[in-house]
Amino acid sequence: MAAEPYRCGAIALIGRPNVGKSTLLNAFLGQKLSITSRKPQTTRSSLRGVLTTGTAQFVFVDTPGFQTRYRGTLNRMMNRTVRGALETVDVVALVVEPGRFGAEDRKLLKLAPAKVPLFLVVNKIDTTKPAGLMSFLKKVATEAEFAEIVPVSASRSRGIGELLRALERYLPEQPAIHGEDALTDRDERFLAAELIREKLFRLLGEELPYSTGVEIEKFQAEHGMRRIHASVVVEKEGHKAIVIGSGGGKLKEIATAARLDMERLFGSKVYLEVWVKVRGGWTQDEAALRRMGYG
Secondary structure, eight states, X not given: OOXXXXXXXXEEEEOSTTSSHHHHHHHHHTSOOSOOOSSTTSXXXXXXXXXXXXXXXXXXXXXXXXXXXXXXXXHHHHHHHHHHHGGGOSEEEEEEBTTBOOXXXXXXHHHSOTTSOEEEEEOOGGGSOHHHHHHHHHHHTTSSOOSEEEEOBGGGTBSHHHHHHHHHTTSOBOOOSSOTTOOBSSOHHHHHHHHHHHXXXXXXXXXXXXXXXXXXXXXXXETTEEEEEEEEEESSHHHHHHHHOGGGHHHHHHHHHHHHHHHHHHTSEEEEEEEEEEOTTGGGOHHHHHHTTOO
């Protein structure tokens, strides 16, 4: 009996903010790559995560939550990132939550290329009762010509295997495009900045100024050690005081948590130095946003 042909392709994960796209990517990979938090705008750039098996290579493209409520240069660039990610993928997976499908989701459906298989991934099924889920699945099936509708719980890794098997059937028959051990197409500088930004989202709570970014100013890898100098960029002096905290305690907590995650991801010791800079209006400055890695 002839062996099944190898398959390889890119799958875009799209959806409203906070539907769990990044958590889903991490569940696919079996480790943390994409940063997560309960706040919108956590993911601001597209990130490719690579999963290689004996029969297929999946290239997952995690995208920012598509913004329809808020305007501004940063949000426009994030939406442009979503549109750009859809131009070169083999499958599109729209991620939604049980019981919620509205105008924002329909707008995203219109962005999906016409001839690309469209999946509907209903995430967070652990938050609803089976009867309510079945009713929602039946209703949402009428919204578009979905190739597959798959319910999952990314946070609990439920349904992930079934979703992978379904996705594999729609990938093109071709050799792997990334190395067998590849995890992402992003470099460590980008990943380091993202991990710091995640800690800002998680540890500042409701005080978090959304006009906060991270720049890696120095990154050296030598003798089993990564030396990283990073700056947290804010728009106002008052924001700087929030990030630093009383006696510098909050910034120290952020840096320590980020360093520990970096050491796990990079597999080495990390020396991390973080400070805070004020740069007024950076979220409205397209050139500044590009320097920060957006767009």
